[in-house]
Amino acid sequence: HAIIRLLGGSNDAEGRVEVLYGGSWGTVCDHGWDLRDARVVCRMLGFDGALDAPVSVRFGQGSGPILDQVGCDGTEDSLLDCVHAGTGLHSCTQRTVAGAVCYSGAFPEPFPIRLVDGSSGNEGRVEVMYGGSWGTVCDDEWDLNDARVICRMLGFEGALDAPGSATFGQGSGDILLDSIGCTGTEDNLAECIHKGIGDHDCAHTEDAGVVCYSGSK
Known part of the structure; x- marks a missing residue:
């Protein structure tokens, strides 16, 4: 060993x-x-x-x-x-x-998440906290499996959509994550594959979003 x-x-x-x-x-x-x-x-x-x-x-x-x-x-x-x-x-x-x-565990919590600029609380641009500031996620390889993990982290049952191309507007912080590859079963975004923090070839025009649901769709 x-x-x-x-x-x-x-x-x-x-x-x-x-x-x-x-x-x-x-x-x-x-x-x-x-x-x-x-x-x-x-x-x-x-x-x-x-x-x-x-x-x-x-x-x-x-x-x-x-x-x-x-x-x-x-x-x-x-x-x-x-x-x-x-x-x-x-x-x-x-x-x-x-x-x-x-x-380890929730302290420090790996990748706290929030949804910004949606028309309701169950949708918005995905923003991730790292190093004390909020940043965005690039939509390269962004799909429903990734959105499912985000939605469950926020207490929703699942995801209806995984819109990219800054559907919910462009963020202003760093682009923190790119080429995210979740299977959809992970408990936290940190368990998914990604390029590495801050490693991207994107612009804020590619900011990723989610539409979540709870209960009956």
Whole structure:
């Protein structure tokens, strides 16, 4: 079982991923690193899941890389159970290393949600809270499965529609999430696949919305 730590973050729930192997600590290359991989790291450390899988020098560079080409499906018990290129076999530099931002339970609540600018309380532009401010969601790959998760988070039974193209007007904050891929059964948007916080190629003309329902449709 691999021993993992997060270093360089502002708290113990975030940082660059380091793996202890052969008596020394090393980082993980960013090749193919995504939210599924970060989820495994976070759960290994006792967290519930991952909000983001940043690849940058945001958390510092660390020492030499140990793992490369990590490909988890997100359900593994250990990072070493995932497909990878092998320990010490890599073709990467220390410029960008794999990181993780983890969460546990409702505190801090992962991705608080609100609906804005709808004609009633059950519809509107989807806005997500992160880092103390509200941002929007891009409509790339946005569909009814994603809307269902949003609606249930807000206490509704389900979703009638998942309109994009700023149907409920354009937001003004950051575009926080893009290419969201929920199955529709998740309890929280944080459990769905996405590109990463702030990673998008969108404009506010693509802001996503939902129309929710309760009781009889």
